[in-house]
Amino acid sequence: MKPLTEQEIRTAFVNCTKGEAKRLAVPRDLADRPWDDLDFLGWRDPQAPDRAYLVLPTDEGPLAIQLRSSDAGSWQTRRSMCPICLTVHTGGVSLLVAPRSGKAGQQGNSVGTYMCSDLACSLYVRGKKDAGMGGRLRESLPLEQQIERTMKNLAAFIAKVTA
Secondary structure, three states, X not given: OOOOOXXXXXXXXXXXXXXXXXXXXXXXXXXXXXHXXXXXXXXXXXXXXXXXXXXXXXXXXXXXXXXXXXXXXXXXXXXXXXXXXXXXXXXXXXEEEEEOOHHHHHOOOEEEEEEEOOOOHHHHHOOOOOOOOOOEOXXXXXXXXXXXXXXXXXXXXXXXXXX
């Protein structure tokens, strides 16, 4: 993924108002992110841990969505697999819900998916971040195909948000 600026990120949001995009917390460490190992940028708001954001590169430019996560509960201590990158975590997978874009979102419609709580799917797939014992299942697919599958899974979720 190519490095993004704060302005590029703020203008890329499709499921919130311009005012909300202007006020949301963009990471201050953009220059330090491992851009070469990222297929998408994901982060949580440090002041509001139930808020998360994703920015994906597209042919038309970056596309960003805001998400909300459910409150931490006892169910999160179970082992779960992220359906986006297929990494197994103990307590590290959260339900993330995004308002749909456009009129549907204004009417309160939303879609959700389970995903790595830290939004680091790209790093788990590449082996740059460790999910612990049994976190990544042994696969016969080459890394490029694993990355492609991860992005296809994420794109399917994004398509539901923007439909």
